């Protein structure tokens with residue numbers, strides 16, 4: 001059955017790209033952002049490309065997370081704890097996708113300790129939810145380029161991981177299960193490297209990981 | 217600088233109007249810094265009555281009518297039940313899928329029904345507030361559900377999946393008793409209903425429904441009551457007319 005997915009920060013770069021991609025797969029998307037004008041922009045952009053999209057704007061992240069089956073906080077790392085605290089009582093048993101990379105302002109290093117990750121911190125704030133790391137190694141601009149990118153994911157709950165794998169596949173990417181939730185430490189570092197590589201090559205932030213397994 | 221924490225009670229009330237304007241309107245009309253934004257959200261929680269603080273109250277009352285539970289038991293329940301909202305007409309379960317949950321209704325109204333070869337709907341159960349609903353066969357056996365469950369009104373539910381139910385039984389064994397009593401009650405009701413279906417006249421069925429569930433008869437469209445009783449909507453109209461003229 002199609003899922004109801006709450007995107008918190010749907011007016012942002014990542015939030016809007018993800019919302020569009022998930023709406024294209026037919027899911028019911030609840031768009032939420034602090035800035036409703038940005039949210040309306042996302043809404044209009046999705047509708048102009050997908051006139052049948054099942055999307056709507058909600059004003060309250062608590063209401064939206066209550067209604068949703070899957071919740072995606074697409075906000076900066078600095079806000080993660082506050083968002084989690086605010087939705088805590090309505091996300092028990094639900095899948096929360098962690099796309100957040102805990103980068104400092106000039107994106108030169110991670111803000112988390114080497115023994116933790118943004119995803120593991122989120123799981124601590126939401127102990128009764130099923131946090132799955134995914135989409136954090138994908139640039140927003142690449143959701144539209146169907147280039148068969150590998151999309152890594154990590155999580156502790158088998159059913160939740162399978163559900164997120166299906167969402168990734170529907171988005172035209174290849175799900176690569178990296179391991180349990182603590183593998184997020186590696187996945188979050190990988191995005192740091194990708195950003196550094198873009199800078200070194202003087203290209204805008206784009207490009208993706210693709211693993212080439214040898215045949216034999 | 218907005219010193220929200222230090223607002224006096226009086227000034228909070230004055231500001232209530234402004235806050236609801238911001239958060240109840242169709243659009244949020246201003247863009248706030250994050251700290252202020254969350255402070256506003258919290259104020260909204262204090263002043264707007266429709267929030268989740270009472271989400272579990274009805275469930276715990278229902279449980280306490282059958283078994284005694286402690287505050288600790290309640291806290292454990294809160295880690296297992298999935299809070300969920302459904303819009304009117306939205307499905308909780310579609311025939312052919314596996315029924316993953318038992319659902320307790322805290323607000324609103326659900327129904328389960330099957331659809332026959334001619335596309336006609338046959339209502340099996342209504343579940344208003346304080347009721348449990350699922351496709352029990354599918355939930356217990358993991359076979360495909362034969363019933364659809366959808367919302368007749370905007371609805372709030374608490375869901376319990378099989379894994380969580382097992383966890384609950386393991387940690388608090390008296391919940392086995394609670395669910396046994398629930399199933400026992402539903403078994404008795406089902407048999408009464410079966411007997412009524414094969415022995416009672418349409419009028420007797422309708423009068424029995426009116427007597428047992430007067431609120432539901434008010435709340436649900438007549439054709440659905442007819443579908444639930446297995447009689448024609450016209451028959452209900454006729455019975456109602458007859459009642460009106462004889463009283």
Ligand SMILES: NC(=O)c1ccc[n+]([C@@H]2O[C@H](COP(=O)([O-])OP(=O)(O)OC[C@H]3O[C@@H](n4cnc5c(N)ncnc54)[C@H](OP(=O)(O)O)[C@@H]3O)[C@@H](O)[C@H]2O)c1
Nearest residue numbers: 009011012013014015033034035074075076077100101136
């Ligand atoms: N961009 C990327 O390449 C990329 C790739 C993978 C993962 N990510 C991760 O995705 C997350 C979002 O990144 P982004 O680039 O999309 O940032 P962004 O464009 O700044 O989007 C974040 C959005 O969230 C909104 N927001 C902030 N606080 C909020 C709240 N309390 N409630 C609701 N909405 C709120 C922001 O509004 P305001 O602007 O008004 O504050 C903004 O519209 C980050 O954690 C990032 O690490 C980004």
